[in-house]
Amino acid sequence: MAKETRSFAVIGLGAFGSTVASELARFGNHVIGVDRDEKRVSQMASTLPATVILDTTDEGALREAGIDRYDVVLVAIGRDIEASILTTMNMRLLGIDTIWVKASNRTHHRILSKLGADRVILPEQEMGRHISQMLNNPVVQDYMTLSNGFSVVNVVLPERIKGKQLCDLGIGDRHDLRLLGMMRGTEHVPCSDRDMDLRPEDKLILLGKRADLRRFGDAL
Structure with a gap:
């Protein structure tokens, strides 16, 4: 297989694996x-x-199927922890560049990390944190956690923002946040003019620490 584009092997086609594979395709x-x-x-x-x-779990069968020629492998095996561990070990033996693995619990997570997986995922916990952020603050439509305690959130401005300007939000002043961009419908709106008028349903893309983002959401 040519290497001009990245190729993905998804191992384990349960609900999680099949969803990831379908979206990648x-x-x-x-x-x-x-x-x-x-x-x-x-x-x-x-x-x-x-x-x-x-x-x-059969390294020879993996080589015969050409899995060693794929750039990225997601091991999404569900309940069979032994098969997940052996498969992850085989991915290392095959020399796969990038290995992501789904873990069933924290013990499984620790084992996979020791085996050298590039990223270990606990889908239920990660989705739980994601949902809790949105439930905790209704103006947060979506978010992504970064390193060092920072997150990027997508905040939808409420109806009561009508008549206010961007400078009234206190981004970078009262709130230690960075405005990365703004969407108005499907259009990207430049944010260089702090006197620009805001509209309800405008979507702000903000970078900051969780506590600062929470205070900003509460202030809205």
Whole structure:
């Protein structure tokens, strides 16, 4: 397989793995879906560019299927922790550049980290934190956590903002935040003019620490 574009192998086609694989394929990537369950593989055969029924604890079978030629592997095996660990070890033996692995619990997480996975995911906990942020502050439509306690949030301005200007929000003054951009409908609006009028439903993209973002949301 040519290496001009990134290629992805998703191992484990349960609810999590099949969703990730489908979205990666929708973005135009070359994706192979792998599972030892024939039913799961057949369900994804028409959605993904390639699928294969495979026991991924078998290093030889992985090489024969050409998994070693993929740039990124997501090990999304669910309840079978032993298979997840052995598969992750095999990915290292194959020399895969980037390995992401789904963990079932914190102990599993620690083991996978020791094995050298580039990123270990606890989907339920990560989604739980994501949902709690949005429930805690209704103006927060979406957010992404970065390193060192910083997050990027998408804040929808409420109706009561009508008649106010950008400078009235106190971004960078009262609130230790950085405004990265603003969307008005589907249009990107430059934010260089602090005297610009705001409209309800404008979406601000803000960078800052969680406590500062929470205070800003409360002030709105």
